[in-house]
Amino acid sequence: MTRKIPQIICALFGMTLFLLYFSQHPTARNLNLTILNDYFQIIFAFTLLVGVVSFVKVNLKAFERGEDRSYHLVSVIGVFIMPLLAIIWGIKGDSPFMWVFENIQVPMQATVFALLAFFVASASFRGFRARSVQATILLAAALIMLLSRSTIGDMIADQIPQIADWIRNYPSMAARRAILIGIGLGSLTTSLRVMVGIERTWLGGDK
Amino acid sequence: MKKLESRHYVFLGLFVVILLTMLLNVRLEIRVSPETQKMYNYIDSLPEGSVLMVSFDHEASAVPEIKPLALSILRHAFKKGHKLIGVSLLAEGTGIGYRLMQETAGEYNKVYGRDLVYLGFKPQYIAAILSMGESIPETFPEDYLGRPYTQFPLLDSVKNYDNVAGVISIADGSLTTHWIEYAHARYHVPVTAAVAAVMMTTYDPYISSGQLHAMVGGLRGAAEYEKLLKIGGSGRRGMLAQTSAHLYVIAMIIAGNIVYFLRRNKRVKS
Known part of the structure; x- marks a missing residue:
């Protein structure tokens, strides 16, 4: 019974939302709007709560075990400080919340993201080798793309941007389309399997 | 050591x-690519006073790349006299989007409420995109600063995507895909994008099929756009x-x- 009820709710809402998406009837559109604006937001609030509780539990357990205590402490303090700042002073304009966001979070995230450039440079030296024909083709394509996305490519030869466009418009796009179609068919199949109850892993397995 | x-x-x-x-x-010296030129032409060709929705769908980590792109697009739109409605479908983009819109609006003496409104963040992006197709005031009853939707002259005639000339998604990830798949496919609103360079190939199939009307990408795209606008940046x-x-x-x-x-x-x- 504990598995049947969630399955019935899932199938019912899945079918309802599917039908509502295609219906132009005013009642259907109003119902759709209510579900999108109210139900989805309530679900989001609960998932957020689950995420926060799980994050705090994991970090506190790690703190108790004595692993990298300072990092876990900063993480937990951050989780509580930000909502506190938001509740007391709000999140708009020149609030302390925005100050922390703009002067701590944005530079930190940008720094971490920028570090990728250093790892790419290191990986290009140590791992990007012309070991086979396929690797050589990949390497040549990478060099052309790198040149085309800098200003030097245009200066060296007019053909470099043209070759880069050809790579993007033919081999790259063919692969991308295949992936997109695969994802689409996969999503459709999985959704149907969940709705009709064949796929039950989201309930914790087949037992 | x-x-x-x-x-x-x-x-x-x-x-x-x-x-x-x-x-x-x-x-x-930078040569303008055809895709950047197409994006420029799109914004340039819209009649003065067109209402555009700008969605800040990016995280804080991409700000160094996204900011020049966003500033160029916003400057062009304001310069052409378009009206802008700002939204954000990723929490981190909300404050950044508000700051950028305020900054560019100040440069062109635009008045909040008449020339621009920032509606802020709505969680659950697919639900938000679909919901705005039915009713923008019901999706965002208030603007980012908590003032009622009905207070702004710009929003008087804006009920859903039918009253919006186009959507510009400023994104560092795959969120533009949802604008294409839901806002464009379901409600037929033209979608354009300003994206991080790493995401450009993801959107190439949509550009090729016409589902994504135009795209400008990466720092190079921003530099090309600045050249078209004849501004430094x-x-x-x-x-x-x-x-x-x-x-x-x-x-x-x-x-x-x-x-x-x-x-x-x-x-x-x-």
């Missing part, structure tokens, strides 16, 4: 190269760092392969 490894020298080299290039402040300046970093990576690839072939030949001989 720990001995430095080869990768540490590679890191140091990249840092020095970027630093020197930025200090030199060389002015590089962080895009053109950022291209210096990007160009030098790209050349450095190319040099590393070549050096790595020379070392690889020399070692292989040595092994074969021995």
Whole structure:
């Protein structure tokens, strides 16, 4: 019974939302709007709560075990400080919340993201080798793309941007389309399997 | 002291190269690509006073790349006299979007409520996109600062996507896909995008099929757009760092392969 009820709710809402998406009837559109604006937001609030509780539990357990205590402490303090700042002073304009966001979070995230450039440079030296024909083709394509996305490519030869466009418009796009179609068919199949109850892993397995 | 490894020298080299290039402040000539020109033409060809929805669908980590792009697009739109409605479907983009819209509105003497309104963040992006197709005031009953939707003259005639000339998604990830798949496919609103360079190939199939009307991408796209607008900006300046970093990576690839072939030949001989 504990598995049947969630399955019935899932199938019912899945079918309802599917039908509502295609219906132009005013009642259907109003119902759709209510579900999108109210139900989805309530679900989001609960998932957020689950995420926060799980994050705090994991970090506190790690703190108790004595692993990298300072990092876990900063993480937990951050989780509580930000909502506190938001509740007391709000999140708009020149609030302390925005100050922390703009002067701590944005530079930190940008720094971490920028570090990728250093790892790419290191990986290009140590791992990007012309070991086979396929690797050589990949390497040549990478060099052309790198040149085309800098200003030097245009200066060296007019053909470099043209070759880069050809790579993007033919081999790259063919692969991308295949992936997109695969994802689409996969999503459709999985959704149907969940709705009709064949796929039950989201309930914790087949037992 | 720990001995430095080869990768540490590679890191140091990249840092020095970027630093020197930025200090030199060389002015590089940039050729405008057809895709950037298409985006420019799209905004340029809209009748004055068109209402555009700008969605800040990015995280804080992408700000150095996204900011020059967003500023160029916003400046162009304001310069042409378009009205802008700002939204954000990723929490981190909310504050950044508000700041950028305020900054550019100030440059062109635009009045909040008449020329621009910032509606802020709505969680659950697919639900938000679909919901705005039915009713924008019900999706965002208040603007970012908590004032009622009905208070703003700009929003008097804006009920859903039918009253919006187009959506510009400023994104560092795949969120533009949802604008294409739901706002364009379901409600037929033209969708354009300003995206991080790494995401450009993701959207190529949508550009090719016409589902995504136009796209401008990366620092290079921002630099090209600044050239079209005949203004200086962080895009053109950022291209210096990007160009030098790209050349450095190319040099590393070549050096790595020379070392690889020399070692292989040595092994074969021995």
